[in-house]
Amino acid sequence: MKEVTFGQYYPVESFVHKVDPRLKIVFLIAYITAIFLAKNFYGLAACAFVLVLTVAFSRVPILKVLRALRGIAVLILFTSVLNVFFYRGEGDPYFEWTVFAVYREGLIFSAFLVCRLVLLAMLSSMLTYTTTPVALCDGIESLLTPLKWIRFPVHAVSLIMSQALSMIPILSDETDRIKSAQMARGADFESGNPVKRVKAMIPILIPLLISAFRRAEELGEAMEARCYMGDKKRTKYKKLTFTWRDLIVFLLIAGLVTGVVLLRVYCGGVI
Amino acid sequence: MKNFDLDIEEGEFLAVLGHNGSGKSTLARLMNGLLLPDKGTVEVFGTALTEKNLYDVRRNVGVVFQNPDNQTVSMLVEDDVAFGAENVGLTREEIGERIAFALSAVGMEEYRHATVARLSGGQKQRIAIAGVLALKPRVLVLDESTAMLDPRGRREIMDVVLRLNREEHITVVLITHFMEEALLSSRAVVMNRGEIVMQGAPSDIFERHEELLTYNLTLPRIGEICKKLQAGGMNVPDTLDVEILAEAIAASLRSS
Numbered sequence: 001m002k003e004v005t006f007g008q009y010y011p012v013e014s015f016v017h018k019v020d021p022r023l024k025i026v027f028l029i030a031y032i033t034a035i036f037l038a039k040n041f042y043g044l045a046a047c048a049f050v051l052v053l054t055v056a057f058s059r060v061p062i063l064k065v066l067r068a069l070r071g072i073a074v075l076i077l078f079t080s081v082l083n084v085f086f087y088r089g090e091g092d093p094y095f096e097w098t099v100f101a102v103y104r105e106g107l108i109f110s111a112f113l114v115c116r117l118v119l120l121a122m123l124s125s126m127l128t129y130t131t132t133p134v135a136l137c138d139g140i141e142s143l144l145t146p147l148k149w150i151r152f153p154v155h156a157v158s159l160i161m162s163q164a165l166s167m168i169p170i171l172s173d174e175t176d177r178i179k180s181a182q183m184a185r186g187a188d189f190e191s192g193n194p195v196k197r198v199k200a201m202i203p204i205l206i207p208l209l210i211s212a213f214r215r216a217e218e219l220g221e222a223m224e225a226r227c228y229m230g231d232k233k234r235t236k237y238k239k240l241t242f243t244w245r246d247l248i249v250f251l252l253i254a255g256l257v258t259g260v261v262l263l264r265v266y267c268g269g270v271i
Numbered sequence: 272m273k274n275f276d277l278d279i280e281e282g283e284f285l286a287v288l289g290h291n292g293s294g295k296s297t298l299a300r301l302m303n304g305l306l307l308p309d310k311g312t313v314e315v316f317g318t319a320l321t322e323k324n325l326y327d328v329r330r331n332v333g334v335v336f337q338n339p340d341n342q343t344v345s346m347l348v349e350d351d352v353a354f355g356a357e358n359v360g361l362t363r364e365e366i367g368e369r370i371a372f373a374l375s376a377v378g379m380e381e382y383r384h385a386t387v388a389r390l391s392g393g394q395k396q397r398i399a400i401a402g403v404l405a406l407k408p409r410v411l412v413l414d415e416s417t418a419m420l421d422p423r424g425r426r427e428i429m430d431v432v433l434r435l436n437r438e439e440h441i442t443v444v445l446i447t448h449f450m451e452e453a454l455l456s457s458r459a460v461v462m463n464r465g466e467i468v469m470q471g472a473p474s475d476i477f478e479r480h481e482e483l484l485t486y487n488l489t490l491p492r493i494g495e496i497c498k499k500l501q502a503g504g505m506n507v508p509d510t511l512d513v514e515i516l517a518e519a520i521a522a523s524l525r526s527s
Contacts, residue, residue: 169388201477225334226355233360237353
């Protein structure tokens with residue numbers, strides 16, 4: 001059995017790891033709102049300060065957090081290049097060639113956007129670094145509970161999510177097995193043009209799909225055999241409870257959002 | 272299945288033997304109401320199984336299936352064992368106690384906070400048994416639960432099951448095609464095409480090895496060794512006990 005790390009959970013004990021997953025999700029949403037409410041660098045500086053605090057109290061190595069930027073590097077490059085060359089400011093441009101022009105405002109605005117994206121990506125990755133997929137599912141289920149009022153099947157949805165998560169390592173093992181079996185029969189997955197390689201995946205995907213269905217059926221039986229009947233009588237062993245940590249985090253979020261709004265009102269826009 | 276009549280005594284260790292397609296798994300699914308019979312009745316502790324008392328029956332009759340991977344509900348051992356107890360609406364304290372009880376019954380206490388994916392096949396199947404035990408069933412049905420395990424995993428499961436039968440007095444129905452496992456039972460039943468074709472003490476059934484062959488079942492290795500030794504002219508009794516066979520071989524070697 002090989003190790004499969006789903007998501008990118010970084011298993012250490014820390015203040016941030018222990019914060020209630022629901023609050024972490026709310027925190028992320030509030031943080032994103034704050035980033036978009038910020039109209040100047042002071043606001044972003046406040047957001048950056050909160051990010052630094054989060055990373056510091058999570059014991060996740062800073063390099064790991066920076067690695068989250070790799071995924072959006074192309075996006076960052078694309079938006080910054082576009083903004084540098086196409087933003088039309090007032091005054092004289094530093095540089096002009098056909099449709100391309102570099103203005104002072106363009107440089108500032110593009111720097112501002114890059115900062116926004118970087119902060120966004122880093123804090124989002126902090127959520128997955130410090131929260132197990134199971135806890136995340138529990139958190140989402142709990143946050144969605146009010147939707148029960150409009151008969152939204154909250155319990156079913158969260159069960160589907162957590163089952164999908166726990167199927168990942170099993171299906172990944174199964175994929176390896178099928179791949180070896182097909183290779184033993186002479187299947188070639190490594191050579192040829194991209195179209196040919198994609199086509200070569202079909203003999204893996206079909207058995208995988210069939211085995212996923214069989215697993216789902218057997219799992220259903222096993223769940224029924226253990227008295228599963230939806231959430232009719234069901235109780236939960238692991239209850240999410242708020243602690244003093246969560247209070248601190250809550251105050252931090254509230255402080256951040258208020259701060260950013262005040263900075264927006266009193267310090268004006270970036271340009 | 273047809274003409275099927277079987278009484279299971281409380282506290283007994285019953286082995287159900289049969290080749291693929293003999294109806295063994297159907298039997299397991301009938302016992303906890305995953306399947307309801309078209310005709311006839313299934314009685315559990317004196318009451319007939321109907322759609323209404325399905326969940327009461329399932330609390331008392333726990334079924335463990337073949338593939339450990341396909342019975343795992345949660346990625347963490349503790350949460351997976353808790354699943355059944357959560358379903359019937361126990362309080363947190365009760366669930367905690369049930370988890371401790373079930374894990375110690377299968378000898379997996381130290382894995383309480385482990386990830387299921389990292390366990391061996393035998394350990395995963397022990398967790399599956401614990402998941403059923405958390406409901407405190409009076410009957411444990413194992414539907415080919417050792418078929419996908421290596422010999423070591425198979426032994427782990429058999430040790431657990433034997434102990435549950437002897438110490439916790441849980442009635443065990445072991446459905447299997449491994450004759451060696453049936454040896455440990457107090458009574459064995461052979462099924463073929465949905466019918467019971469032989470029943471009795473395991474050692475009596477293995478005596479009739481010619482008949483077993485017609486149902487596509489072969490003798491356990493010890494039994495085969497006995498038969499071969501006898502055919503070779505050695506004076507050994509028909510036995511399925513390794514100790515007795517060893518003594519007999521030693522005695523006949525000494526006399527010759």
